[in-house]
Amino acid sequence: MLMLTPGPVQTHPTVRAAMAEDIAPWDAAFRPFYTRLRERLRAIAGGVEGVHVTLPLQVAGHMIMEAAIRTFVPAGRAVLIPVNGQYAGRAVKLGRLAGWQVVELPVPDSRGVTPAEIEAALAAHPECSHVAMVYSETGSGIVNDPAVIGPVVRAAGRRLIVDAVSAFGALPIDLSKQPEIDTVIFTSNKCLEGLPGFAFAVSRIDSCEAAVGNAGSWSLDLADVWANTKGSGMGTLRFTGPVQALRALDVALDRFDAEGGQAPRLARYRANADALYRGLKGLGLTPYVSEAEQGPIVVTFRQPPGLVLADFVEGLKRHGVLISSYYTSNEPSFRIGAIGDVGLAEMAKTVAAVQAVLGELGLQQAA
Known part of the structure; x- marks a missing residue:
């Protein structure tokens, strides 16, 4: 069967075969592998060593979106979300149910949001410290480009959260050139052509340090993932996860490199x-x-x-x-x-x- 859903996606047999292994994630032999995998993902995001860090969670894409909002939007501030698709609508729901203030910017689901719309919305809502934006909306197929929207956010002195769940690995992003981005989130599946099981945030370390205590959740606290990384090293997990998906992702990244990136x-x-x-x-x-x-x-x-x-x-x-x-x-x-x-x-x-x-x-x- 040829699988052409927006995710999970059709994967190569070698990627699927990598799952057929029992793995002890707490064993010392696992640490170098896990460290290298996190560094590979940071590189794809254009992250800079010492400035950005890959933060894994064993969750689905919408769960790491909630983690990003909880972690990086400070208490008492609001997040602006341009809504031109269901996944932006999910972000609105996730933010509100978590107790955060959310300002919706309605946009037709047949086009991307424009810089002028973001600029006007931020001017009208000084309470918004962040914009949270879906890069690729798989309901209709449109794209909201962070390289276009980011400069407006930066000029307004605000921060940007990028949901790249269905974009990462295909649509470009370069965190080294966009200091306004607190985090870009994605999963092990979709355009990386791995298998589902893990989600990742490549985040600014200084933003993580400033976010300690924000999340109101232990499981969905990316600042706590950073604290664990800082204390125990890049090769450690906080909680046991579906680590076979990490082996499959590593093979998928080999294929990504072989294709040329x-x-x-x-x-x-x-x-x-x-x-x-x-x-x-x-x-x-x-x-x-x-x-x-x-x-x-x-x-x-x-x-x-x-x-x-x-x-x-x-x-x-x-x-x-x-x-x-x-x-x-x-x-x-x-x-x-x-x-x-x-x-x-x-x-x-x-x-x-x-x-x-x-x-x-x-x-x-x-x-």
């Missing part, structure tokens, strides 16, 4: 997304976002009249293609991931499968 991976994903976008549009389907706004991670199309999403998904499975069984855009849609251990041959197979299923469902004219 971030830029070639982005180029492959962009080619995948372009092939899907043009191929499905050629079948008469309507893209959810304009070509200019279409990101390289997931491609979203409006549901044609008469389409029942569950039937469409099951039909694609009969043709060997698995896509998301639900949509998270504001209007009915279906979405197909362009990421994972896949290329143009898999995109061609997918377009052919969509064409076949539309015919089987009697929806070619509707498309």
